[in-house]
Amino acid sequence: MPKGVSMPILVMKFGGTSVADLDRIANAAVKVQREVERGYDVIVIVSAMSGRTNELVNWVETTSPFYDAREYDAVVSSGENVTAGLMALRLQEMGVSARSWQGWQVPINTTSAHSAARFESIPRDNLDAKFAEGFKVAVIAGFQGLSQEGRITTLGRGGSDTTAVAFAAAFGAERCDIYTDVDGIYTTDPRVSDKARKLDRIAFEEMLELASLGAKVLQTRSVELAMRYKVPLRVLSSFEETDETSGTLVCDEDKIMESKVVSGVAFSREEAKMTLVTVEDRPGIAGAIFGPLADAGVNVDMIVQNISEHQAKHAVKVTDMTFSCPINQVARARKAMEDARDAGLINFDDLVADEDVAKISVVGIGMRSHAGVAAQMFKALAAENVNIKVIATSEIKISVLVDRKYLELAVQALHDVFELDKA
Amino acid sequence: MPKGVSMPILVMKFGGTSVADLDRIANAAVKVQREVERGYDVIVIVSAMSGRTNELVNWVETTSPFYDAREYDAVVSSGENVTAGLMALRLQEMGVSARSWQGWQVPINTTSAHSAARFESIPRDNLDAKFAEGFKVAVIAGFQGLSQEGRITTLGRGGSDTTAVAFAAAFGAERCDIYTDVDGIYTTDPRVSDKARKLDRIAFEEMLELASLGAKVLQTRSVELAMRYKVPLRVLSSFEETDETSGTLVCDEDKIMESKVVSGVAFSREEAKMTLVTVEDRPGIAGAIFGPLADAGVNVDMIVQNISEHQAKHAVKVTDMTFSCPINQVARARKAMEDARDAGLINFDDLVADEDVAKISVVGIGMRSHAGVAAQMFKALAAENVNIKVIATSEIKISVLVDRKYLELAVQALHDVFELDKA
Numbered sequence: 001m002p003k004g005v006s007m008p009i010l011v012m013k014f015g016g017t018s019v020a021d022l023d024r025i026a027n028a029a030v031k032v033q034r035e036v037e038r039g040y041d042v043i044v045i046v047s048a049m050s051g052r053t054n055e056l057v058n059w060v061e062t063t064s065p066f067y068d069a070r071e072y073d074a075v076v077s078s079g080e081n082v083t084a085g086l087m088a089l090r091l092q093e094m095g096v097s098a099r100s101w102q103g104w105q106v107p108i109n110t111t112s113a114h115s116a117a118r119f120e121s122i123p124r125d126n127l128d129a130k131f132a133e134g135f136k137v138a139v140i141a142g143f144q145g146l147s148q149e150g151r152i153t154t155l156g157r158g159g160s161d162t163t164a165v166a167f168a169a170a171f172g173a174e175r176c177d178i179y180t181d182v183d184g185i186y187t188t189d190p191r192v193s194d195k196a197r198k199l200d201r202i203a204f205e206e207m208l209e210l211a212s213l214g215a216k217v218l219q220t221r222s223v224e225l226a227m228r229y230k231v232p233l234r235v236l237s238s239f240e241e242t243d244e245t246s247g248t249l250v251c252d253e254d255k256i257m258e259s260k261v262v263s264g265v266a267f268s269r270e271e272a273k274m275t276l277v278t279v280e281d282r283p284g285i286a287g288a289i290f291g292p293l294a295d296a297g298v299n300v301d302m303i304v305q306n307i308s309e310h311q312a313k314h315a316v317k318v319t320d321m322t323f324s325c326p327i328n329q330v331a332r333a334r335k336a337m338e339d340a341r342d343a344g345l346i347n348f349d350d351l352v353a354d355e356d357v358a359k360i361s362v363v364g365i366g367m368r369s370h371a372g373v374a375a376q377m378f379k380a381l382a383a384e385n386v387n388i389k390v391i392a393t394s395e396i397k398i399s400v401l402v403d404r405k406y407l408e409l410a411v412q413a414l415h416d417v418f419e420l421d422k423a
Numbered sequence: 424m425p426k427g428v429s430m431p432i433l434v435m436k437f438g439g440t441s442v443a444d445l446d447r448i449a450n451a452a453v454k455v456q457r458e459v460e461r462g463y464d465v466i467v468i469v470s471a472m473s474g475r476t477n478e479l480v481n482w483v484e485t486t487s488p489f490y491d492a493r494e495y496d497a498v499v500s501s502g503e504n505v506t507a508g509l510m511a512l513r514l515q516e517m518g519v520s521a522r523s524w525q526g527w528q529v530p531i532n533t534t535s536a537h538s539a540a541r542f543e544s545i546p547r548d549n550l551d552a553k554f555a556e557g558f559k560v561a562v563i564a565g566f567q568g569l570s571q572e573g574r575i576t577t578l579g580r581g582g583s584d585t586t587a588v589a590f591a592a593a594f595g596a597e598r599c600d601i602y603t604d605v606d607g608i609y610t611t612d613p614r615v616s617d618k619a620r621k622l623d624r625i626a627f628e629e630m631l632e633l634a635s636l637g638a639k640v641l642q643t644r645s646v647e648l649a650m651r652y653k654v655p656l657r658v659l660s661s662f663e664e665t666d667e668t669s670g671t672l673v674c675d676e677d678k679i680m681e682s683k684v685v686s687g688v689a690f691s692r693e694e695a696k697m698t699l700v701t702v703e704d705r706p707g708i709a710g711a712i713f714g715p716l717a718d719a720g721v722n723v724d725m726i727v728q729n730i731s732e733h734q735a736k737h738a739v740k741v742t743d744m745t746f747s748c749p750i751n752q753v754a755r756a757r758k759a760m761e762d763a764r765d766a767g768l769i770n771f772d773d774l775v776a777d778e779d780v781a782k783i784s785v786v787g788i789g790m791r792s793h794a795g796v797a798a799q800m801f802k803a804l805a806a807e808n809v810n811i812k813v814i815a816t817s818e819i820k821i822s823v824l825v826d827r828k829y830l831e832l833a834v835q836a837l838h839d840v841f842e843l844d845k846a
Contacts, residue, residue, distance in 0.1 A: 022485055056505065059505070059509055063448070068515055071508045071523055072508075074504065075512075078505050081497065081498070081501045084497070088491070092490075099494075100497050
């Protein structure tokens with residue numbers, strides 16, 4: 001192909017375990033080379049070699065417990081720089097013309113919120129010029145950017161996935177392939193159900209609901225960004241032979257024909273159910289409760305308001321307010337509620353924490369047009385004598401809290417009733 | 424002191440062993456803090472933590488044996504970036520306002536000769552602005568710079584010393600303090616003579632002669648730069664308590680009052696003496712010999728031309744040509760000479776290599792105005808029955824080759840005769 005003719009662009013992202021050592025970097029480079037041979041100009045996003053970031057973070061925290069985030073970013077970003085250079089060298093060694101790029105060289109312009117920066121712009125000029133010169137691969141140090149003040153920023157956890165999607169959006173990439181240590185997105189966790197099946201495709205919205213429930217394969221922020229810019233994301237394995245049909249494609253729902261009503265069963269073991277008993281039921285009471293919880297950094301998920309059993313004993317109208325949050329935030333939630341009571345903002349008789357529950361959710365865009373999914377779910381759980389403690393629903397998700405001991409049983413029952421093992 | 428009033432600037436450089444771990448970085452930070460308390464704005468130049476650069480170099484060489492120097496520089500420079508950030512954090516933790524700077528941020532403009540770049544300019548604007556804001560310390564990642572193409576460059580071995588001197592010159596620093604693992608420059612190696620004495624001051628020219636002979640404390644290029652810009656250099660220990668009189672000051676000779684005739688006795692164990700026997704003695708013969716040796720990368724030091732003992736047997740005028748070079752270059756030198764003979768450039772009967780010699784030099788700017796130093800040296804060696812095999816002299820240095828077994832004896836005798844143990 002003559003110089004100056006622009007080729008379709010593919011973004012490929014390799015996480016820390018995929019570039020953990022020189023052998024794995026070489027293995028990833030083979031996958032990049034194959035895409036170049038298929039005719040792509042490739043933008044590769046790399047994480048730090050597995051373990052390096054933790055080492056650097058540890059040095060920073062030991063040196064300065066309340067560290068300056070600007071210096072944290074300057075130190076920690078060096079891990080990705082090393083991988084980017086080594087990947088470019090490996091590709092060159094294989095005869096593929098490649099060049100590494102650190103965030104400030106592209107430049108990846110971000111806000112100045114150090115350690116939690118957000119993208120502002122990724123100008124194409126520098127990379128486009130290199131591709132026009134005949135370079136086939138640009139290897140980008142992920143997870144980092146440049147502030148307006150000329151300082152290195154980092155994006156916080158999951159920033160490498162987000163970097164990949166941002167480049168795919170900026171360069172109009174055909175697809176963004178996320179190489180990781182699993183071979184795709186499953187209908188549920190295979191460790192809980194041996195009938196779990198890898199999905200060929202899943203909608204962005206479904207992935208968002210699954211990711212936030214702990215599927216942990218793709219960082220939520222990257223999926224949101226991909227959805228906004230309609231960048232097809234593919235999740236696939238670094239450690240297996242892969243071809244153009246491997247992995248799971250996360251895409252716009254109109255690219256998914258004949259989708260099932262339910263796509264997957266997600267769950268979270270680490271949930272607690274908290275109930276504020278006999279709260280005064282007055283306008284504004286929800287804000288008076290959940291405002292202080294949010295301020296205290298408690299991630300409240302499900303919220304249910306019941307009529308209190310104790311109504312008869314009270315002169316004013318009272319209610320019980322139940323919510324769920326991660327187990328490790330129970331103490332924090334309790335303190336926030338007691339402080340609010342001491343400050344006279346709310347009133348309650350008791351705060352009961354049930355730390356022995358799990359959350360199970362069925363997710364599927366098909367629910368929008370299908371009635372009866374909830375009834376089907378509740379019936380399946382009842383058939384196994386699983387008692388439902390809390391229910392919450394959204395447009396494409398139904399979640400329940402159950403006693404933790406029923407988790408596996410409930411997931412398997414739901415996987416069966418929605419026939420998720422069948423393609 | 425109110426903002427905007429400019430303070431005297433001090434440059435402090437810490438090598439790899441001085442910042443080998445977090446404790447040593449903390450220890451170095453204490454020394455920096457002390458200079459801030461004395462009223463300086465401080466520019467700190469740091470190397471990579473000891474061992475890190477070798478690890479990075481090893482990764483590069485394993486990934487790509489004939490590596491692209493641009494990518495080598497991008498990878499290897501990350502070691503200094505980590506130290507710079509950690510040092511800034513440590514200083515902040517101690518209450519000293521500090522900021523780290525990578526080469527591209529200053530920017531340290533260099534040539535594009537990757538892995539062997541040379542400084543082009545170090546604009547003061549960015550650092551001056553930070554000092555004016557009230558920052559007291561700028562921590563600079565040493566050993567690196569930025570090419571006109573926007574790529575990271577490195578300066579090659581000893582580049583951190585040179586970075587320090589370049590900053591001292593650019594910022595008109597009062598002094599450039601090089602912290603290392605020795606406490607100064609000695610009259611000779613203390614392992615060879617227990618009478619070796621630390622020098623308070625030494626002239627740039629003397630240091631250059633001592634450094635190139637293997638004193639190995641300061642990199643030659645940094646001393647040359649310091650001499651050109653008249654930057655006083657101080658060599659002192661990272662591992663001892665130091666104050667304003669510690670170490671050895673390397674400075675202009677007019678700052679050294681009442682210097683001795685001889686300042687030090689340097690030596691090199693790893694020398695070989697090579698003799699080309701019965702070379703045709705014609706105009707241009709020296710060029711015909713030493714041109715090919717230089718091309719082959721042989722570091723020829725001393726050169727002596729004798730009348731050949733074999734003159735009687737030859738019709739043309741012949742000579743013996745003797746030179747010295749490092750032992751590990753003997754094979755290379757031999758090949759260069761044989762190739763030159765095969766190519767008809769030179770003619771010789773034999774090439775005799777004596778690999779059992781050592782070089783000893785006495786160095787001192789006082790020699791310029793004192794006659795008889797050579798005679799005194801030869802007499803002292805004769806008194807110990809040390810036979811001199813080759814002699815070479817420069818304005819401030821006299822070097823001799825002797826049998827290696829006499830090295831210690833000769834050094835001690837010369838140290839005594841020039842009374843170097845006395846201040």
